[in-house]
Amino acid sequence: MKSSFHRPFAILISSPFFICAIALISILYGTKDISTFTVWNSIFHFDVNNIDHQIIRTSRIPRALAVILVGAFLAVAGAVMQGITRNYLASPSLMGVNDGSAFVITLAIVFIPGLTNYQMILLSMLGSCIGAALVFGFGSIIRNGLSPVRLAIIGTVIGTFLSSVATAVAMYFEVSQTVSSWYNTKVQMVDLEMLLLAIPFGFLGIIIAIASARAITISSLGEDIAVGLGQKTKAMRLISMLAVVCLTGTAVALVGKIAFVGLVIPHITRFIVGEDYRYIIPCSAVLGAFFLALCDVVSRYINFPYETPIGVVTALIGVPFFLYLIRRFGGENRG
Template sequence: MSTTTPRPAAPTAAPPALRRGSVRGLVVLVLLLVVAGLASLAIGSRPISLGTVIDVLFHPDGSDASTIVHDLRIPRTVLALAVGISLGIAGALMQGHTRNPLADPGLLGVEAGAAFAVVIGIYVFGVHDLTGYAWFSLAGAGLAAAAVFAIGSTKGGPDPVSLVLAGTAVSALLISLTQAVILRDIDTLDAYRFWAVGSVSGRGMDVFWQVLPFMVTGLVLAAMSGSTLNLLQLGDDVAASLGLHPMRHKIIGVLGVMMLTGAATAACGPIGFVGLVVPHVARHFGGVDYRWVIPYSGLIGGLLVIGADIIGRVVVRPGELQVGIVMALIGGPIFIYLVRRTRMVRI
């Protein structure tokens, strides 16, 4: 009697490994940030050689070069780095929690709330200094985000689609109110335009120290969201079945976005496209694991804002373009290229 040996089943193809970030990639980004920072200290309406920059950086001597580096360029470079990190990470958190690749931190109404509060500060309370703008901006950003969060939440917690719709509605309302106020008073319009253009110039380290606690709090909340965001991408039901509390972690993530975006907007005014574009670049180089997407987004965001600030100083010498204008000019084409190149969004 002949027996037939069962033919072994064909091995199933293993799913392709997800591309992951690496410590080496983070080190490269940090080195690029150091180079960009030194370039930011050297380049401007008055160029300073790199050797002189390094010399006066560690040995301030009261010379013109030393004054320019320490009093003007260090504060704006530090602010550009902090704002870029904050907006990049806020964008990654926003896209992760809404599961929407076109989500932007501004969808929470943070920027519109900050702008409206600054206008009220100027028009009602006569505030005309950057320090005052920062506090009004933080308050407005927090109240607007809280309103969006309350409107866009259901019994099961904040719903991604409801948050976007609520944010759009609240932003439209606040923008309309802002326009109504500034059209009534030309002095308010002139003061508001100076803040609303989005710039890191003219800010001192005092502004940075004021918003730093909020940025640090946002970074801590973002660090708590890294691993849980990977599970939330599977859906709330799956995440809950794996032992996660979706509502709690969504609240943490939304608070992180609010803190980071509110602090960045308070410091430098609204700067667009950073939170929208940077997470896509981070996923392109670091993969979809949010434990890597978040730090990559922060470093790439800092690099992008510092680079935009440098470009703004050289394209219209002896004047300069503000970061918000430069980002509007380069952010749109970059995002269109990324969408078409990597097929991130399909309609």
């Protein structure tokens, strides 16, 4: 018990240092060489006529903050999904939540142009609900459809279907270039106003997740145990999924679809800190923030001076991890 407390405490204390370090690297280095002195002045003595100051203020700083926040949001969303479903493959990218958000955003761009950033975030959350409802709805009516591998297959099929429909709609109405940024990620084009709006929505999701942590821990032990302890499992799942919707919808609206963060990070966190979601959720947040910020920096230097999409970097880690989980656990729910 002593070590199980010390490990989460050590992660929560040390992670901010590493997150700040990787954020500083992200701000200091890029395609254009900008001196540390110029970076300092752009923050504390901003000159609107200085192009380098504009790059730091409007591009590099919002980008660094966005990947940190999105990494935290997706990691917590994945942790919550794995806890309430007892499915080791549950994550926003595999269960149709990301695809639902991107799908609704595409429809909004085509049929309701001129939406505010606030409205875009709300519609993205609605899309998250629709994506999750479709996947778990089909999973519940198909024999053994809620088993990890089958649910992942259903999520992949529905996600592909939603993406295909969205692509067809975007091509027909000639908005493919606009829509593509939500499917290929747009970390290099983060809207500062959207970023500021995303913070309260995302933190609301994290607060709900942390408040539900004890109930999620009990639920992860199994349905019978949870009911035996007097837990209202349906209400708990609805509240927990509200957190997932807030976190995923905000993340997709801000930077587009990013896969595998919500799959990989909760498993790594659980291996380090144990099965208590009071530790898993906050530790997933800081580890997810560091992980995606690191992936963003790596994506810039794989083929410098050209950028590699950040989704390629997360996939290089996530796909082998996904196959490892299937090989290790087979088709069984997490015990």
